[in-house]
Amino acid sequence: MRKGFFIYLLLAFFLVSVAYVVLNLSAGRTTFFGRASGSGVFTASNSYVFASPLSARAGGDKIRVTVFALDGQGKGIPNKIVSANCVNNAQCLSGGVTFSELQPQTDTLGQAIFDLTATQPGKYDLQAVVGGITIPQTVTVNFQ
Numbered sequence: 001m002r003k004g005f006f007i008y009l010l011l012a013f014f015l016v017s018v019a020y021v022v023l024n025l026s027a028g029r030t031t032f033f034g035r036a037s038g039s040g041v042f043t044a045s046n047s048y049v050f051a052s053p054l055s056a057r058a059g060g061d062k063i064r065v066t067v068f069a070l071d072g073q074g075k076g077i078p079n080k081i082v083s084a085n086c087v088n089n090a091q092c093l094s095g096g097v098t099f100s101e102l103q104p105q106t107d108t109l110g111q112a113i114f115d116l117t118a119t120q121p122g123k124y125d126l127q128a129v130v131g132g133i134t135i136p137q138t139v140t141v142n143f144q
Contacts, residue, residue, distance in 0.1 A: 040071025042080060044135050049084070049128045051116070051139045058095075058122075058143035062115045065099070067128040067135070069110040076110025080131050084114045087125040087138055095120040095143070106130075118143040 047070045056063050065084050069077045084099050086092035096119030103113040118124065123142045128135045 040073065040075050040077055042069055042077045042130055042133065043072045044130065044133050046070045046072055046074060047110075047128075047130065047135045048137050049126065049135055049139050051126065051141050054140070055142040055144060058118050058120055060117075061143075062100075062117055063141050063143075065114040065116050065126060065128075065139070067106075067112040067114075067130070069106045069112065069130045069135075076106065076108060077130075078106055078108050078110065080106045080110070080112075082106060082112035083129045084112075084116070084126060085129070087127050091122065092124060095122045095124060097124055116141065 047068055049065065049067050051063050051065045053063060067082050067084065069080045069082065071077055082104055086097060096117075098117050100115040100117070102115060103111070106112050112128075112130075116124075116126070121143050123140055125138050125140050127138045
């Protein structure tokens with residue numbers, strides 16, 4: 001009889017726990033994915049730029065530059081115009097660096113995409129500007 005009581009006690013505890021979790025999840029809005037809701041405010045220090053690959057052949061190969069414009073909670077900011085450029089524009093001009101805009105306006109994830117080519121070998125520091133605000137992070141690519 002003691003064993004049966006213990007099983008009923010565990011079952012009651014389990015049901016109370018499940019009810020508690022269900023009530024807490026349904027009481028408020030729960031977000032499982034970081035898609036933009038359109039209500040966020042762009043935060044440059046929370047956004048980032050990356051390139052892949054970091055090294056390519058000058059005069060032919062492309063490097064993909066991806067920018068994520070995010071709010072303070074890490075959610076993407078949609079419909080922002082993004083530009084990618086070099087930190088030192090004179091160096092980019094002499095290296096024949098060209099940015100091709102594949103997706104200059106951010107999508108629902110806050111993502112913008114560019115392709116980069118260079119006619120001359122060299123290391124180039126890249127940055128991104130979102131709605132007139134520069135993202136403080138830079139990325140260095142190397143054309144050989």
